[in-house]
Amino acid sequence: MRGDVTVDFELYQGLRSGREGSSFERTFRALGFLFHGWSTFHGKRKQTFEEPEQGCLRAIAFDKLGMLFTQVWREVFRAYEPRVREMLESRSLGDVKNLVLFSSPLDEVIGKHGRGSGLYDAKSPPVYLLEILYNLQIDQGMPYFDIRPPGKAPDRPTHHETIISAGRECEDVQHLSDSFTDREIDILKDFRNSVRHLDGSQIRALGTHRGPEQTADDVRWELRKARVFCDRVIDCLKQETCFLDSSRQMAEYAREAYWKSHGNEEDYKTARDAVLSEVQDGELRTAILTIQRPADDIWSAKPVQDLVPVSRKAWAVSRYVQCGAFFRKNPSQRVRQVSRTGKHFKHQWEECYPDLTACGISVLPQRPPDLFDSPAGHIRQEVLDRVAEVLNEVRLEIPGD
Amino acid sequence: MNRAVPETVLGVRLIEGNHERHTDLAFESSIPLIDRQLRMFLRQSMEQHRPELMIVVERKGTAILRALRESDDRLSKWPSHDIVSSNEVERLPCDLFRNKRILIFDDMMKRGIHIRKLLELLRGRGIWKPNDERIRVAVFALHEISSKGLPFHGETIPHFWFYRDLTQSAYQSARIQIVKMLQRAGSLLLDTEHLEVRAKLHGSFNRFVDALRRKADVIVFTSSDNRTNVTVFYPDRAPYVLPSHRFPRGTVCERIVKKCRIVERGDSEFAIIPIAFPAVEKVCETDWPSDPQDVDLLGRSVKTPVGRFYGVGLLAALEVLRWVLRDLAILDEGEYTLSLPRNPEEPNSLGGYCLDHLYAVYPTLNMGELVRRISTIAKAARSDGRLLRSIKFPRRRQALCGTGELRKWAVHLLQVMRHVLDQRIMSHDLYDSSGRCLKHPFGLRAREIFAIGRRLRLEDAVISALFDILIDEANIVTHSGEVEEGNNISRIARTFEPDGEVVSEAVRRYSRQWGLPIAW
Numbered sequence: 001m002r003g004d005v006t007v008d009f010e011l012y013q014g015l016r017s018g019r020e021g022s023s024f025e026r027t028f029r030a031l032g033f034l035f036h037g038w039s040t041f042h043g044k045r046k047q048t049f050e051e052p053e054q055g056c057l058r059a060i061a062f063d064k065l066g067m068l069f070t071q072v073w074r075e076v077f078r079a080y081e082p083r084v085r086e087m088l089e090s091r092s093l094g095d096v097k098n099l100v101l102f103s104s105p106l107d108e109v110i111g112k113h114g115r116g117s118g119l120y121d122a123k124s125p126p127v128y129l130l131e132i133l134y135n136l137q138i139d140q141g142m143p144y145f146d147i148r149p150p151g152k153a154p155d156r157p158t159h160h161e162t163i164i165s166a167g168r169e170c171e172d173v174q175h176l177s178d179s180f181t182d183r184e185i186d187i188l189k190d191f192r193n194s195v196r197h198l199d200g201s202q203i204r205a206l207g208t209h210r211g212p213e214q215t216a217d218d219v220r221w222e223l224r225k226a227r228v229f230c231d232r233v234i235d236c237l238k239q240e241t242c243f244l245d246s247s248r249q250m251a252e253y254a255r256e257a258y259w260k261s262h263g264n265e266e267d268y269k270t271a272r273d274a275v276l277s278e279v280q281d282g283e284l285r286t287a288i289l290t291i292q293r294p295a296d297d298i299w300s301a302k303p304v305q306d307l308v309p310v311s312r313k314a315w316a317v318s319r320y321v322q323c324g325a326f327f328r329k330n331p332s333q334r335v336r337q338v339s340r341t342g343k344h345f346k347h348q349w350e351e352c353y354p355d356l357t358a359c360g361i362s363v364l365p366q367r368p369p370d371l372f373d374s375p376a377g378h379i380r381q382e383v384l385d386r387v388a389e390v391l392n393e394v395r396l397e398i399p400g401d
Numbered sequence: 402m403n404r405a406v407p408e409t410v411l412g413v414r415l416i417e418g419n420h421e422r423h424t425d426l427a428f429e430s431s432i433p434l435i436d437r438q439l440r441m442f443l444r445q446s447m448e449q450h451r452p453e454l455m456i457v458v459e460r461k462g463t464a465i466l467r468a469l470r471e472s473d474d475r476l477s478k479w480p481s482h483d484i485v486s487s488n489e490v491e492r493l494p495c496d497l498f499r500n501k502r503i504l505i506f507d508d509m510m511k512r513g514i515h516i517r518k519l520l521e522l523l524r525g526r527g528i529w530k531p532n533d534e535r536i537r538v539a540v541f542a543l544h545e546i547s548s549k550g551l552p553f554h555g556e557t558i559p560h561f562w563f564y565r566d567l568t569q570s571a572y573q574s575a576r577i578q579i580v581k582m583l584q585r586a587g588s589l590l591l592d593t594e595h596l597e598v599r600a601k602l603h604g605s606f607n608r609f610v611d612a613l614r615r616k617a618d619v620i621v622f623t624s625s626d627n628r629t630n631v632t633v634f635y636p637d638r639a640p641y642v643l644p645s646h647r648f649p650r651g652t653v654c655e656r657i658v659k660k661c662r663i664v665e666r667g668d669s670e671f672a673i674i675p676i677a678f679p680a681v682e683k684v685c686e687t688d689w690p691s692d693p694q695d696v697d698l699l700g701r702s703v704k705t706p707v708g709r710f711y712g713v714g715l716l717a718a719l720e721v722l723r724w725v726l727r728d729l730a731i732l733d734e735g736e737y738t739l740s741l742p743r744n745p746e747e748p749n750s751l752g753g754y755c756l757d758h759l760y761a762v763y764p765t766l767n768m769g770e771l772v773r774r775i776s777t778i779a780k781a782a783r784s785d786g787r788l789l790r791s792i793k794f795p796r797r798r799q800a801l802c803g804t805g806e807l808r809k810w811a812v813h814l815l816q817v818m819r820h821v822l823d824q825r826i827m828s829h830d831l832y833d834s835s836g837r838c839l840k841h842p843f844g845l846r847a848r849e850i851f852a853i854g855r856r857l858r859l860e861d862a863v864i865s866a867l868f869d870i871l872i873d874e875a876n877i878v879t880h881s882g883e884v885e886e887g888n889n890i891s892r893i894a895r896t897f898e899p900d901g902e903v904v905s906e907a908v909r910r911y912s913r914q915w916g917l918p919i920a921w
Contacts, residue, residue, distance in 0.1 A: 019914045074916040081915060103916035107909075108820075110827035120823055121909060122902075210920070221828055291920050 032144030037192035050200025064207025202271030212301030604736030618862030700765025730786025844896030
């Protein structure tokens with residue numbers, strides 16, 4: 001062992017100059033090719049909320065498609081990495097056509113609702129995939145995607161109402177052949193064929209979840225965020241100020257926590273089954289099996305199971321509080337809901353109250369008017385105390401945090 | 402001092418020096434250039450400023466000073482008591498600094514985050530005042546980002562420099578040269594935290610390793626400078642359990658750094674460096690240490706949380722020393738010679754080297770007591786050895802891993818560490834509007850890194866060796882700071898993070914080019 005030969009495997013020697021640029025370019029083209037295949041699919045597929053127009057995706061689902069591609073492609077590359085290193089060291093291009101030469105350079109960045117793909121370099125806040133693509137579309141006319149932010153947020157491509165459709169230049173494999181190896185093209189074609197059957201919700205589920213630890217972490221992340229707004233609601237209750245916005249935000253995070261801990265299971269399971277039934281390429285199949293764990297492994301895992309009742313309770317409580325905030329602000333809607341919004345909150349109230357009871361919370365009034373000391377009055381003190389108590393219970397419970 | 406002369410070395414300019422510089426270059430041509438430059442820079446800075454106290458910026462600054470002092474007569478004469486680690490400034494009394502001429506030394510500066518933090522601390526304690534000529538800052542190499550210097554309350558920092566306007570690649574290259582110099586001098590462990598004893602090997606190296614491997618796990622590897630390194634990893638099981646009753650209540654002794662490093666110094670001589678850093682609670686309700694002998698050894702600096710952390714670390718390291726010397730004692734007496742440190746306060750004491758570098762971190766250490774304890778441990782080990790030699794121990798087999806493989810895993814571990822930390826920075830909103838992490842230092846605890854290593858399917862002993870490889874190559878840096886635990890307990894613990902922007906940028910680029918080693 002003494003006098004062992006030192007093999008050059010050092011950080012700086014492993015870096016290749018200019019490499020990221022070409023990897024980014026290839027990744028965007030590959031993603032464009034994948035998305036175009038999905039977009040122009042004529043077979044049977046459910047059109048869900050995530051697909052507002054035929055063949056288009058909303059921002060969140062598109063971002064998840066990027067995550068799915070990044071994770072699977074990195075896994076595919078892992079199998080080829082030793083051969084690529086060998087090829088670079090020997091400076092011989094011998095078998096290059098049969099290799100996968102690049103990994104996806106996109107980082108896993110943390111956005112409003114957890115993980116997404118993008119870029120983080122610690123010199124500026126994370127940049128999300130849609131921001132990168134949108135800037136390329138604006139500045140350089142990159143033709144692989146058509147990204148349309150909503151009118152109310154024209155400069156925010158990451159807005160959840162942004163719609164993405166496929167660009168013209170991704171129509172066929174020809175646009176890939178210039179800079180992709182034969183092996184890369186084969187895998188990409190198979191990947192495209194296997195994801196094009198997925199509906200928007202399935203893409204979102206598959207790109208959101210991978211394994212039990214990651215899912216549990218993501219649920220905790222949403223619950224921690226919900227806790228921040230829960231604290232704000234408690235402060236507002238103490239100061240008797242409006243808590244509609246804080247409770248809305250708390251409900252948004254609690255809903256995401258609940259969907260990640262429980263609600264996405266069916267979409268994930270059907271999506272994974274669909275992809276695996278279509279995929280032909282052995283290496284791609286292995287990569288998908290490695291990255292995307294079976295639904296049972298994820299949602300039956302104890303850390304995830306432990307989070308289901310907590311997130312369910314947080315969601316039920318936050319919806320109830322949000323309704324209470326609305327009726328507090330709009331006394332005229334407390335008994336009879338005439339406006340559309342009033343009806344919406346009445347409906348939400350009717351939905352969330354049984355959920356509250358199912359979570360073991362029965363100390364809160366059952367009808368909106370019972371919250372208040374008079375038809376146009378304030379929230380009753382004992383109700384305020386009980387709501388604060390329930391919120392305090394919710395904020396403390398994050399298993400594994 | 403900062404007038405540039407048109408002499409170019411590595412594409413950058415040297416500062417004007419006196420004729421001695423040329424004498425140095427002529428007479429010491431066998432010494433690598435970077436060593437000579439650093440030595441010359443430090444000597445000149447000291448001659449110009451004539452400091453009474455030196456503050457060395459952790460961690461490479463400290464290691465450089467120690468390496469230079471070992472090989473430079475003039476620098477070695479500088480009293481160890483007058484060198485303070487930047488990490489210790491906070492817990493030392495202001496009187497130690499007040500009205501003294503102070504030289505602050507750091508090796509490199511890109512944005513000047515560490516220097517600024519130190520100066521703010523000195524300013525906050527009333528030690529630094531604007532236009533106070535008694536405090537001067539010397540930085541060996543400056544990145545082009547800081548070419549105009551760091552403005553600090555009307556002054557421009559640093560006052561002395563050797564290289565400046567370094568481009569990213571020149572800066573990186575200078576950094577690599579410095580790290581190589583430290584490796585030549587015996588690795589980054591030449592810092593100020595660890596005690597060491599030395600052993601000269603006369604017999605077989607394999608027998609030496611077998612003795613260490615009697616019950617512990619041992620990994621042997623070669624450093625970049627082709628020196629043999631041994632990591633002896635002590636698992637959390639008998640007989641390698643730390644005496645937690647001697648530490649403050651609530652001290653965590655499991656899943657911590659607990660090992661011995663053995664580093665070749667040349668000519669079959671090895672430095673034996675025991676390391677253990679239990680995590681202590683920030684708040685200590687009882688008076689610690691309770692043992693008067695420990696009080697005598699450590700002095701009053703252990704009254705602060707960080708001081709207590711280091712105090713516990715020193716006692717724990719002595720325990721690790723006991724284990725390693727006992728294991729080595731099964732070798733025949735002719736197979737190695739143990740050389741113990743001498744007490745610098747007793748000129749007639751035996752021994753060829755001293756541990757006065759420890760004063761930078763343990764300013765109130767009783768060196769005589771430390772030397773006495775080390776000697777007692779060595780004697781007890783020798784006495785145990787006579788008994789142990791008569792017992793036949795089964796030879797433990799251990800999977801061999803080559804240095805090349807270890808270095809590959811070290812990069813993988815580093816990649817995942819950076820990834821996990823970046824995820825934390827992003828998910829806890831720990832960055833400011835410019836993206837920089839608001840919390841510094843921000844590292845991972847040993848137990849978290851072991852968990853990462855296990856997911857990479859590495860054995861604990863291998864993971865422990867990877868820490869050493871990464872530290873020796875200055876790819877990770879250690880901190881001792883406050884960490885929050887879920888049950889509202891704050892501890893002072895050892896944390897590790899990729900070393901600064903240069904390394905972090907390289908790791909992120911590496912991950913973009915090659916991907917993470919496993920799906921994370």
